Amino acid sequence: MVLDVCVIGAGRMGELHANSVAAHPGARLVTIADPDVDRAAANAASLGAEATSDVHAAITSDAIDAVIIASPTDFHVQHIELAANAGKTIFSEKPVGLHLDEVERCIETIDRLGVSLQIGFHRRFDPSFRAVKSAIEAGRVGDVLQVILTSRDPEPPPALYITGSGGMFRDMGIHDFDVARWLLGEEPIEVMAYGSNLIDPALGDAGDIDTAMVILRTERGSLCHINLSRTAKYGYDQRIEVLGTEGMAQASNRTPASTEVSTSAGIEASLPHYWFPERYTEAYTLEIAAFIDAASQGVAPGIGGADGLRAQRLANAATESVQTGKPVRVG
Amino acid sequence: MVLDVCVIGAGRMGELHANSVAAHPGARLVTIADPDVDRAAANAASLGAEATSDVHAAITSDAIDAVIIASPTDFHVQHIELAANAGKTIFSEKPVGLHLDEVERCIETIDRLGVSLQIGFHRRFDPSFRAVKSAIEAGRVGDVLQVILTSRDPEPPPALYITGSGGMFRDMGIHDFDVARWLLGEEPIEVMAYGSNLIDPALGDAGDIDTAMVILRTERGSLCHINLSRTAKYGYDQRIEVLGTEGMAQASNRTPASTEVSTSAGIEASLPHYWFPERYTEAYTLEIAAFIDAASQGVAPGIGGADGLRAQRLANAATESVQTGKPVRVG
Amino acid sequence: MVLDVCVIGAGRMGELHANSVAAHPGARLVTIADPDVDRAAANAASLGAEATSDVHAAITSDAIDAVIIASPTDFHVQHIELAANAGKTIFSEKPVGLHLDEVERCIETIDRLGVSLQIGFHRRFDPSFRAVKSAIEAGRVGDVLQVILTSRDPEPPPALYITGSGGMFRDMGIHDFDVARWLLGEEPIEVMAYGSNLIDPALGDAGDIDTAMVILRTERGSLCHINLSRTAKYGYDQRIEVLGTEGMAQASNRTPASTEVSTSAGIEASLPHYWFPERYTEAYTLEIAAFIDAASQGVAPGIGGADGLRAQRLANAATESVQTGKPVRVG
Amino acid sequence: MVLDVCVIGAGRMGELHANSVAAHPGARLVTIADPDVDRAAANAASLGAEATSDVHAAITSDAIDAVIIASPTDFHVQHIELAANAGKTIFSEKPVGLHLDEVERCIETIDRLGVSLQIGFHRRFDPSFRAVKSAIEAGRVGDVLQVILTSRDPEPPPALYITGSGGMFRDMGIHDFDVARWLLGEEPIEVMAYGSNLIDPALGDAGDIDTAMVILRTERGSLCHINLSRTAKYGYDQRIEVLGTEGMAQASNRTPASTEVSTSAGIEASLPHYWFPERYTEAYTLEIAAFIDAASQGVAPGIGGADGLRAQRLANAATESVQTGKPVRVG
Numbered sequence A, B, C, D: 001m002v003l004d005v006c007v008i009g010a011g012r013m014g015e016l017h018a019n020s021v022a023a024h025p026g027a028r029l030v031t032i033a034d035p036d037v038d039r040a041a042a043n044a045a046s047l048g049a050e051a052t053s054d055v056h057a058a059i060t061s062d063a064i065d066a067v068i069i070a071s072p073t074d075f076h077v078q079h080i081e082l083a084a085n086a087g088k089t090i091f092s093e094k095p096v097g098l099h100l101d102e103v104e105r106c107i108e109t110i111d112r113l114g115v116s117l118q119i120g121f122h123r124r125f126d127p128s129f130r131a132v133k134s135a136i137e138a139g140r141v142g143d144v145l146q147v148i149l150t151s152r153d154p155e156p157p158p159a160l161y162i163t164g165s166g167g168m169f170r171d172m173g174i175h176d177f178d179v180a181r182w183l184l185g186e187e188p189i190e191v192m193a194y195g196s197n198l199i200d201p202a203l204g205d206a207g208d209i210d211t212a213m214v215i216l217r218t219e220r221g222s223l224c225h226i227n228l229s230r231t232a233k234y235g236y237d238q239r240i241e242v243l244g245t246e247g248m249a250q251a252s253n254r255t256p257a258s259t260e261v262s263t264s265a266g267i268e269a270s271l272p273h274y275w276f277p278e279r280y281t282e283a284y285t286l287e288i289a290a291f292i293d294a295a296s297q298g299v300a301p302g303i304g305g306a307d308g309l310r311a312q313r314l315a316n317a318a319t320e321s322v323q324t325g326k327p328v329r330v331g
Helices: A012-025 A037-043 A057-061 A072-086 A100-113 A128-138 A161-164 A174-184 A201-206 A281-297 A305-324 B012-023 B037-045 B055-060 B073-085 B102-115 B125-135 B159-163 B174-184 B201-205 B280-296 B303-325 C010-022 C037-045 C056-059 C073-085 C100-113 C127-137 C161-164 C174-184 C200-206 C281-299 C306-325 D012-023 D037-044 D055-060 D073-085 D100-113 D127-136 D161-163 D176-184 D203-204 D282-297 D304-325
Strands: A003-008 A029-032 A049-054 A066-069 A087-094 A117-118 A143-150 A188-196 A213-219 A224-227 A237-244 A245-250 A260-263 A265-270 B003-007 B027-033 B048-050 B066-069 B089-092 B117-119 B146-153 B188-196 B213-220 B223-229 B237-244 B247-251 B261-265 B266-269 C003-008 C025-035 C050-052 C066-070 C087-093 C117-119 C143-150 C188-196 C211-218 C225-229 C238-245 C247-251 C261-264 C266-269 D003-008 D027-033 D049-054 D066-069 D090-093 D118-119 D144-152 D190-194 D213-220 D222-231 D238-246 D249-253 D261-262 D267-271
Touching: A003 A012, A003 A201, A003 A281, A012 A029, A012 A037, A012 A066, A012 A281, A029 A037, A029 A057, A037 A049, A049 A057, A049 B237, A057 A072, A057 C261, A066 A072, A066 A281, A072 A087, A072 B188, A072 C025, A087 A281, A100 A305, A117 A281, A128 A174, A128 A237, A128 A245, A128 A281, A128 B261, A128 D190, A143 C143, A143 C211, A161 A201, A174 A188, A174 A213, A174 A237, A174 A305, A188 C211, A213 A305, A213 C143, A213 C211, A213 C225, A224 B125, A224 C143, A224 C211, A224 C225, A237 A305, A237 B247, A260 B223, A281 D213, A305 B073, B003 B055, B003 B280, B012 B027, B012 B037, B012 B066, B012 B280, B027 B037, B027 B055, B027 C066, B048 B055, B055 B073, B066 B237, B066 B280, B073 B089, B073 B102, B102 B303, B117 B280, B117 B303, B125 B237, B125 B247, B125 B280, B125 B303, B146 C003, B146 D144, B146 D213, B146 D222, B159 B201, B159 C025, B174 B188, B174 B213, B174 B237, B174 B303, B174 D055, B188 B303, B188 D190, B188 D213, B201 B303, B213 B303, B213 D144, B213 D190, B223 B247, B223 D144, B223 D213, B261 C200, B266 C003, C003 C010, C003 C056, C003 C281, C003 D073, C010 C025, C010 C037, C010 C066, C010 C281, C025 C037, C025 C056, C025 D282, C037 C050, C050 C056, C056 C073, C066 C073, C066 C281, C073 C087, C073 C100, C087 C281, C100 C306, C117 C281, C127 C174, C127 C247, C127 C281, C127 D261, C143 C174, C161 C200, C174 C188, C174 C211, C174 C225, C174 C306, C211 C306, C261 D127, C281 D249, D003 D055, D003 D282, D012 D027, D012 D037, D012 D066, D012 D282, D027 D055, D037 D049, D049 D055, D055 D073, D055 D090, D066 D073, D066 D282, D073 D090, D090 D282, D100 D144, D100 D304, D118 D282, D127 D176, D127 D238, D127 D249, D127 D282, D144 D176, D161 D203, D176 D190, D176 D213, D176 D222, D176 D238, D176 D304, D190 D304, D203 D304, D213 D304
Parallel strands: A003 A029, A003 A066, A029 A049, A066 A087, A087 A117, A143 A224, B003 B027, B003 B066, B027 B048, B066 B089, B089 B117, B146 B223, C003 C025, C003 C066, C025 C050, C066 C087, C087 C117, C143 C225, D003 D027, D003 D066, D027 D049, D066 D090, D090 D118, D144 D222
Antiparallel strands: A143 A237, A188 A213, A213 A224, A237 A245, A245 B261, A260 A265, A260 B247, A265 D267, B146 B237, B188 B213, B213 B223, B237 B247, B261 B266, B266 C266, C143 C238, C188 C211, C211 C225, C238 C247, C247 D261, C261 C266, C261 D249, D144 D238, D190 D213, D213 D222, D238 D249, D261 D267
16 A cells, blocks of 8 residues: 655755655655745655645645645644544644644644644654664663753754744754653653853844753653753764663764874864754654554554653743743643 | 766666666656666666666667666676767776776777766765865875775675676775775886685685785885775775875774663674665765766766776786785786 | 872872872872871882871871871861861862861861862863863863763762762762863852662662762853763763863763774774773872972962862752752852 | 892883882882993982993892893893893893894793793783784684784884884884784784885985885785884874674774864864873783783793794895895795
8 A cells, every 4th residue: 555645845844754755665745735836846846746835725635645744833733633634644743833732732633533643753763863762672771860962953043033933942952852751761750941042142132042951850760961052063963872770872973974084183083964954864764754654554653642742841841940940840 | 958867787786876867956867778677667667767678779879868887797898888889978887897908998999989988986976985085185194105995895795696706806896996096196006915715615616715905006105905805794894094194084984873882791882884785875876976967067077987997907916916926017 | 399298098099199199209208197007007118108007196297298188088177177287288188078167167277377278179180181171271162051071980889888978969979060160160150959869779778869960050151960870880981071152072981992893793892991090090190290299389289178168069059959859059 | 929120221111111110019120220320220219229330240140030121122132141041031122133043043042041031012911902812812703814903103213213223124013013923813924015215215215114014924814914104193003903704803092081172173082192102001011010920920921032033034024025026935
């Protein structure tokens, strides 16, 4: 059986997912829908798909089995609910929404209708991160004691972008909160967060922070530290570390080259990938492959709506903690 | 202008190159030709190309501008000459041929007809290797004194394969001889080689070696060492090192993951890619992109027939050196 | 001028410092004093020094210029004050004392008498850590945004040891609080700490934790994370990382060997040093050399009593934060 | 039993060995002998030893059990024979002598008199190199196929030094020939060497080379490559690699710090140790400890006169190979 897929949104992530669908032998890319139909058409042309500006019709069309939602965040809930009511299998970029109540309502709808929703937490599919998770599952590090996550963007976004982003923890940290839950293997019950505006005053003026540190604590007492930054001059910095009773597992940065030049001045090695499309190329491909495989087999995706909801609650709690200066309990 | 391309051969390399052509915006994959037309059709289907068993017609067809030859080695010279006479721009997998006289004749034909021939020395396009070359060109290592090349296959080929391969230096070492010339920036004038059969007796029975060491010397006295092995249990081992008067540049192995697990037993890191399709993914894509770009602009490729010829002379000299136990001069 | 030195204490640290003094051309080891005179004599024999059980007389003797105090923590304040009143130049192992009031009183005495006191924060002398500090001072990382410190002992101490230790933050974390201040280049004004007992129940029974995470915040908003663990099966884990507006500086673990074994099972590298005497060999030597040099030149040591006091206040604040579950302000 | 030791020579190596003897609990440093008695006295003063200019008397004195010879190479044979006739246990710096016939005669004398002679091949005691050897002995790399040795000095010696040095292979390569034999676990039977003068014309004027590559072959067909250089701007480059049927073992360079600074310009790591006293600190200590232990127990040292002789034959063969341009057989 070949899965017929529609991609909503012809921006960077939409284009990326459309390419992944087209290249997957188990799926057929039927439509790319975007109000900017020229952009949709540009993506669709070389992939043998149709382009449309009618997002509503594209989502509910009988010609498709599954919908991949890469529209702007403001539209996620609306598009998910539309697709859910039409009985489609759904993949949605994170976050489901910026307001927790609408996210909760949306996930309830999904559950009530019994459709599948996979959230775009692509980092769980990164080969290096997966190998860390596998090491935990194989018992090689023993019981998890500490998780340390480093997550730094190479440069800050424009201040304009910040306004609709929900702030650093919801926009950028959401992935790290998901990775934290995944690696801890337990739910955090308390969040303490610090945030400063040290890099770009314009971000502060827009009401956001650009430098942050978080600690998560689980019921059992295992701990997770996340550090976030909107600058990393050496490139996109994405590292994870897990300490357990039997050892440690780490994933370090990935580089486009493995070259070293040694002179009297020092040994100079290749920099990491500069940004997420290069860093997570395989992860983006693998998450769509997992979505197609699960949809084709009619099984639930490994990362469902509840995961999206829980990561969002942690992001909200971190935001509140910075505002109140106190630890925040998470239900 | 879009370049119309025919790919000859539907084996592993042919399939790889066909995919690269199809994905390149400056080219159109018109035909895949292979006597085994089913295999050609399987490759062509998802790429929107035609399949044919008539290799002769495909090469000479007016509908194409350029030919990519990935047929078995025995057919390279015949296919190159056919394409040259039809005025096509040509890319051919290495080696041009197993016998030096036919290679020389073929290169002469190419030169006489004034057509372009790019040889499939993909390693020059590997991002890590290119960064080493760039460091040399930027003067960061000073004058080149020594080049050290490590080239080890993860496992030996079947003995049957050996028979038609031309032996370890022509089959496997040919790439290293090209890289040696490229990094030395001078022509080697003498070759000394040692070869042993230590890994698989069946290779020895087939008249070949499986463990080899070579030294190349240039007129100026700069030196290059190449070590070759038909086994490397830890994966495909492809490293280069250049020592100069001002420093050293190195490219180490590439890995599919960057994970480390530290326990009381040691720190265990991810293994290198196991074999060439994974190791040289970008290089294969980039060499075809360079071919398409040069062909579209009507300029000569960076790696021409003369490069193929010179690498082959070094491979022949190494083969002779093992047989005679003496250094061999190369003209 | 050669500095005449007395070492108080013939335990592990006392022996280490005695060796450093004996090997330094600018100092003479005159006495080793320990109530267990046999142990003192064993250390003194091969170093050409005298041994005595009379600690009081040794500290106040006219024959010595400087005292190195490596007695049990309970005796530090008493020995420091005795030496200060006798006008000696003083080096004391950390912590100055377990109770903040006695530490404050002791530092006041030192200041009033105008004598020099260097605290044994040896990590500031580690060549790798110093290179990080130098990179900051040279402006290579720009303004400091984040500091991340990893500090893990290979194995927990006996529960009995815990009782007199002051707890994980005062006993083990004190060094990290000093390194945090040194790298931040600013005083932390707030401390939030989490602590759990996950490794050895006996430590919990003794009222202590064995797994901890801390965040420090400065007035300006720069942040520091410290993670502490009483277990690290792969060896003593001592790493530092500084993120700034222009880049990052890191010091990774040191290893006794730089060997890698690559097999089909993975690439296995040498483990870090297992414990502090091997890890900080150079640091211990260099801190004593700095002490001798400063004392000989009559200048103040780079790390004075105020540093000891401030690190202790942070350790106390972290201890309080774990108890109250709230952030604690530091004056 | 404590071994009474005399050190001959108060130069850099003599001083190093004298310190190692003085610090070893199983030995007593009795005398340092050097025609330049002031230099001897300077070394002896802080170590509690006597200084003398009478080398002859020092070697034959009844007060000593063992002699460590660190005199200039020209005197090695004379001092060894003197010590041997006096029945002393002997350690001698490499090389035993510059002329093979005198070395052979000297080793015969040693054997005839039944005294012990350890040659100063300290690299066998380097912890990283030993770990490679242990991996081979433990069968982790399987049967040895290839050994690759990199041996580069940071800067060339003065031309004057070259004159009495015996040339690059005898002076500098001798250690590598020993390491080659040790790691191959078999005797090389053929040597091919290339040498050029590319770094310092003054070395060429003095009749020597400064850039060299060697291949050694054993009877069984295992191969070893050695590359030598009199320049390495990034520091003393000392690496070993062994490929076997089951994997690879490598020792990389050692560094004084493990610091990395990441900026937009690249990731800059600490350079290796600049020269041999820092690089091989532990090795020098351990070889003297091994000498003292073997002498105290009356057992033969692990590295005897025959090892010195065989390394020298390989160095001679390499020298001849460069002169004749042909491979040279070694008996």
